[in-house]
Amino acid sequence: MFEILFTYFENKSGKSLNNEERKQVEQKFKPKKLRKRQYLLQEGEVCKYSGFIVSGAARMFTIDEKGREHVVRFGVEGWWMCDSESYTSGEPTTFFIEMLEDTELLLITWEDIQELNDSIPAVAMATKAMDKNSFISSQKRIHSAISLTAEERYEDLIKTYPSFVLRFPQNMIASYLGISPETLSRIRKNAGNLK
Amino acid sequence: MFEILFTYFENKSGKSLNNEERKQVEQKFKPKKLRKRQYLLQEGEVCKYSGFIVSGAARMFTIDEKGREHVVRFGVEGWWMCDSESYTSGEPTTFFIEMLEDTELLLITWEDIQELNDSIPAVAMATKAMDKNSFISSQKRIHSAISLTAEERYEDLIKTYPSFVLRFPQNMIASYLGISPETLSRIRKNAGNLK
DNA sequence: CGCGGGTTTGATGATGCTCAAGCCCGGTGG
């Protein structure tokens, strides 16, 4: 269970964890299983935990006044799910985090991850690299959102995360791309025809 | 000149810098003045420096195959400008960073900021907070791009960064919002009429 | 077998883009 997390820290930091450090990590993280359709976080709550996905998948989304859902991001094995703003500030969140499959998570509080950051260099380096990468990939997503047409955004997604399209329902993919399910259906129908 | 940078580090970290630390910072950062329309970075180059804006303003954008510009972000006093991906990886960038006004910058290389991170806790904390905040604000921007109409995105921008609308030309604001200049012009015309 | 959620398909309409022309205003040179 923890092995995936250890190798995550080791890969991201380029350092290996000794036994003492592994024990510390095991003590701070709390394993949790959630079934498909269960929520890790709901609007109005404070995001108390950041969740590392050991197996399974999840989505983070909002619901607007008209009752429409907007998928901000997906997460799969080896990814983290949390609303950073609520997590770090303690303010209530505007997001939902819902499991898309039966999922195993390792949860940690903000305070505990700080302690691990202070005591384990590999963890500090890994979380830092993670923040940087999150920012870089969201920059790319912004760029695609403002620059590309619906069809181009879909092709971009296929290139960047091919598994998402196979793994997640189409209406959520559409929401992630900022288009209607009908439009996505039509794009898929025409894909390849035009070129 | 450096005072703004010192107070930036102090505010973001909650720690104050001693004289020794200030001296270190002054040694690592290279002051640079660029006039309006000059570039800090151009497509194909490696982003060697991250630039802290002391005074002035800049934009980061791409040019697509059709020759169209897409503004990914603006920067003003107290903000940093760089392409994180190229900066950290050493790969050539796909972005341009252009001054929108005569601008004073403080430049630092990736290697030098690492050294400061290691030797000055306040700097380490500040850069970490910066990464986190960048990510949070880009998440918000993604959300607005996929969830809102053109008009709503414009209103959102006015709420979030009121000064941008006054300070930057409208065609760049339009590009930042992912809409055409004509559409923005019409939105502004109708603003307030409908409600 | 029948129900129900997700997907597809069609028809219609709104939103926002494109192209083109005119306008406004600040800067430049005579």
Added chain:
DNA sequence: CCACCGGGCTTGAGCATCATCAAACCCGCG
């Protein structure tokens, strides 16, 4: 001081893209 650019902003007309609404379809599951 004025005339003349030129760039950015505005306005209009037509069009492409994409959303909406509604109905049919498909398929897994009780």
